[in-house]
Amino acid sequence: MSDDVLSVIPTDPYWSPGPGAAERAAAAAAVLAGAEAEAVRHDGVAFIDCGADLERIGCPRCAAPIDFDRWSDLVGARFEEGFATLDAAVPCCGAEVSLNDLDYHWPCGFACFEIEILNPERPWFTVGEAVRIGALLGHPVRQVRAHI
Ligand SMILES: [Zn+2]
Structure with a gap:
């Protein structure tokens, strides 16, 4: 169940x-x-x-899909720092965005x-x-x- x-x-x-x-x-x-x-x-x-x-994670700036493994690396790096910041450079376009603001599907x-x-x-x-x-x-x- x-x-x-x-x-x-x-x-x-x-x-x-x-x-x-x-x-x-x-x-x-x-x-x-x-x-x-x-x-x-x-x-x-x-x-x-x-x-x-x-199912997928998208970039809020350029709308490209973000690979789960790359995303996982970004979250892991921020986690190591105790999530002192959630800002990270996304792999697609290099924009500095909060991991909280990525286009998560589902949310x-x-x-x-x-x-x-x-x-x-x-x-x-x-x-x-x-x-x-x-x-x-x-x-x-x-x-x-x-x-x-
Ligand atoms: Zn992008």
Whole structure:
């Protein structure tokens, strides 16, 4: 049996909410998703991935596909530095971009905080719902869904 995990993360990988805001946003997400939602804090920045659903990664500047191995090297190098920065020169066009801003299909991101929803009743929050959760949290959010 497999599970679906929907994660709601701040758009800024280095941002995290205060305890009250985290709990309020998680409670709202639980009601909207019809499932349990947990506010999770990571030790520093973590890669929030979409699991087996990661089909391709594109460059936000030149739109070229980025090879998984090259991408993995870039992430590994930044990880060694404790993700002090996520900026990296992409192999396609050499542009300096944040690894958080690459064109991940399906979406992935970096975050030190997430609201994790196990087996939500529907795949994604609507834009309006995500805005509401972000307002409770105190920062705009994006969504990552993983099939595990
Ligand atoms: Zn490029």
